[in-house]
Amino acid sequence: MRHARPLPTYLVQRYHGWKATAYHENKAWYRRLAKEGQHPRAMVISCCDSRVHVTSIFGADQGEFFIHRNIANLVPPHKPDGDLHGTSAALEYAVNVLKVAHIVVMGHSNCGGVKGCYDMCSGHAPELEEQASYVGRWMDLLRPGYERTAEIADPAERTRAMERQAVLVSLENLMTFPFVREAVEGEVMTLHGLWNDIGEGDLECYDPAKGDFVRV
Template structure:
């Protein structure tokens, strides 16, 4: 591979600053993490969106969360078909190897992936309909739920509700993984659905008994 380049200077400067302060001040903690391995209490499945920073939201330190990020924080249904499944592999490792106690799905406002799904469902994104669109085919996971919000005339509100349905869809799909369902049924694992408003800093959690999200 001859196309890779050295880091840009601004990233090098940031690393050097962290090594001299953040790392130096917590060197023993980092060495303990390295020697004893990771023991996170929770797995977080969140969006790739650069504005979503789950460790900041919860004030988490290194080693607390096992984090997997993908477009629109989606979980596909259990499908052991021999293909490569990055999200499913991360879930398997978290649940069966790390034995996390919680799996959290974190959705957010102004999600570009969800907006793309809504546009595709409205017939406004032909580029996402193409077979070679990785984003489009990934958003097919959420596509069946669009009917639930299709009657909402305001596009922004429609997409906001679809963002929350993305979280619920992922929670439902998590339960199709047999070893995860077994852990939930034995009360060894709990599932949580969250949605955060980026601009307002708000956080809502999904309450199954209400079938809705409520502020925490």
């Protein structure tokens, strides 16, 4: 592969710093993880956004979370003959092989993917309407969330509501997977919906009894 290049110097330096400190001080733990495999208690589906740092928010150690990241933390509906299998494959592995006890879908503020969906659905991003747009076709998953927020006139307020809708749409789609439904209805696994305000550090959890997100 002639297009690949050596790792940037700053990343090499950071790696050596980690190897000499964090790894060296916890070598036994890393070797135990390598030997015994992973046994995470929860799967977290979050956004690719570089500002979303799930392990830092929850103070998680290596091996604690099985994390899957994609644009706007979306889960496609169960569709074995479809094309969107990356997230579905991670989900199947987490539930059927790792036997996680929880699946957490975490959205966040100022999500670029959600903003792109709003722009596309409102006719302001024709490039995302193109069939060749990977982002556009992925964000089609959130069109129900756009439609549900039609009564909100202010674009910024509507986009913020769509960020929470991205979580709800994903939770709904999770239940279309037979193995997820079986685990949830068998009470061996629970689903959770979260929304994180990056700037304020706040975390909201969806409360089905109230039909809304409430601050944790």
